[in-house]
Each structure stands twice: as structure tokens, then as C-alpha cells.
Amino acid sequence: MKLLLVEDEEMIAEAVAQMLKKDGYSVDIAADGEYGLDCLLSGIYDIAVLDIMLPKMDGIALLKQARTQGIDIPILMLTAKGELMDRVEGLNSGADDYLGKPFQYEELIARLRALGRRKSVYHEDGLLTAGDIILNPYTCVLTKEEQAVKLTNKEAAILEILIANHPKLSTKEGFIEKIWGFDSEAEDKHVEIHISLLRKKLKEIHSDTQIKVIRRLGYLLEFPTR
Known part of the structure; x- marks a missing residue:
């Protein structure tokens, strides 16, 4: 399964990507919202993880534009822990799930697997x-x-x-x-x-x-x- 991770904190992005690869995902990283949107619009991804706080374009704006332009893959939003309005706005904008930062990797992978099962009739x-x-x-x-x-x-x-x-x-x-x-x-x-x-x-x-x-x-x- 090909996954797009849009995260501007390089150390976090690289660490998460390496763990996801060990779990069988093919992972690309985008460090800002504009590049993340370009990647999503390529249509090659099966699932995406978007941080809300991103340079050039925030995760909510990215999500809205992707959904408007027909990107229907499962998308999980990373939000600051306790930021209820971020979670509400993300879900209202088309996110399939959210996870508060900081998070445990085991919860991230469980949520991604659940979204993957939801995505496909297979x-x-x-x-x-x-x-x-x-x-x-x-x-x-x-x-x-x-x-x-x-x-x-x-x-x-x-x-x-x-x-x-x-x-x-x-x-x-x-x-x-x-x-x-x-x-x-x-x-x-x-x-x-x-x-x-x-x-x-x-x-x-x-x-x-x-x-x-x-x-x-x-x-x-x-x-x-x-």
C-alpha cells in the first residue's frame, strides 16, 4: 500500500516513514502543504497522513482542496493533543480519522490498517x-x-x-x-x-x-x- 506522509518535522517524518516501511508500506514524504497537495493530486496514493500545522498550506486547506478535486482515498489527520476544534474541522472537511500528537506508533498503525480495510471491498x-x-x-x-x-x-x-x-x-x-x-x-x-x-x-x-x-x-x- 502506497502512503503519503505530509509532515514538516523532518526527524518525526523520517522516523515514522522508516517504521511504516518495515510494516509493508511504501512511503513518500512531503514537507509542506503545497507539495503535499501536488503529491495527492497525482492519484498514486492509497492512503495519506496529514499534519495540520504545515508551511505554505495548512493541512485543513490541503484536505479541502484534495477532496474538492476528487481525491477520495482514506486520510488521517495529525492534530495537536487536546485541540478539539482542529479535530472537528478536520472531520468536517473530509478527514476519515484523526490522531493527537504526540502519539504512539502502535496506535497510528492500527488506525491506518482500519482505514485500509475500510477503503477496499477486498x-x-x-x-x-x-x-x-x-x-x-x-x-x-x-x-x-x-x-x-x-x-x-x-x-x-x-x-x-x-x-x-x-x-x-x-x-x-x-x-x-x-x-x-x-x-x-x-x-x-x-x-x-x-x-x-x-x-x-x-x-x-x-x-x-x-x-x-x-x-x-x-x-x-x-x-x-x-
Whole structure:
């Protein structure tokens, strides 16, 4: 799951981002509201965490503009502890949840997981179910009935995107933007390698789910017929 963290306190942002990455999130950081809005409007994020107190544009203004321009991903606001009006204004402006600062990381991750489950019809108890497979995006474990295999973070992220986009195509460009990032030097071959490895792991657990390639267009999942 690709997450945008809009936080101007560099030490806090870097620390939180590192912990989120260990929990399976792909994280980008924006240090001010204007850049945060530009990032959100790119449409590549699955979830966002916005601080209210930001330079150039505060979090509430950012939130309002994002919602006005059709960004409907789950958004969690970080507010000063005890600032009731900030929480009320954030929720009224389109926030899905809020968390007071300072906060415990365990509460942040619990709230993000709850928002992630709320976001997608595929999520149930934090799991992604598609065809004959179940993906735990937090532990990167893929299962079919009693068989299980561990995926790498990138393999799990690719499969999550394929499931979320189904039945639409997922493009190589989309994978690169959401998993490696805009500024990455990743190329099409990096996607192809991880798709190939993911196919092998699907076979390893004897899944009938296949990743089909539509030449020059992208990839999609094909599920077994019953």
C-alpha cells in the first residue's frame, strides 16, 4: 500500500516513514502543504497522513482542496493533543480519522490498517482475497488453503495493486510510480522480473490464479473458474 506522509518535522517524518516501511508500506514524504497537495493530486496514493500545522498550506486547506478535486482515498489527520476544534474541522472537511500528537506508533498503525480495510471491498480483517488466494499485505504472506509462501515487499505490493485494480489493467508505469516512486531509476525490466518471481510463487502454492500480460498495455489477474 502506497502512503503519503505530509509532515514538516523532518526527524518525526523520517522516523515514522522508516517504521511504516518495515510494516509493508511504501512511503513518500512531503514537507509542506503545497507539495503535499501536488503529491495527492497525482492519484498514486492509497492512503495519506496529514499534519495540520504545515508551511505554505495548512493541512485543513490541503484536505479541502484534495477532496474538492476528487481525491477520495482514506486520510488521517495529525492534530495537536487536546485541540478539539482542529479535530472537528478536520472531520468536517473530509478527514476519515484523526490522531493527537504526540502519539504512539502502535496506535497510528492500527488506525491506518482500519482505514485500509475500510477503503477496499477486498479487505476483510486486513486480508486481501482474490480468486483462490489470500494475501496478507502486512506480513507479505500469500496463501491458498493450507499452503503459504512469503513474498518480498515489492512482490506483495505488485499483487496488491493487481487485486485492487481488477478487472482493469495495471501498467508498468503505474507499478513503478506506486512502488518505486517518481524519482526512482527503476525501469520496465524491474517490473518484469518481480512479475516473473510472483508467478513462480503462485505456482509454488499450486494456485490457479494467473498474471496475464496484455502486450504493450499491462497486466491483469485471471482467476480460476468454478
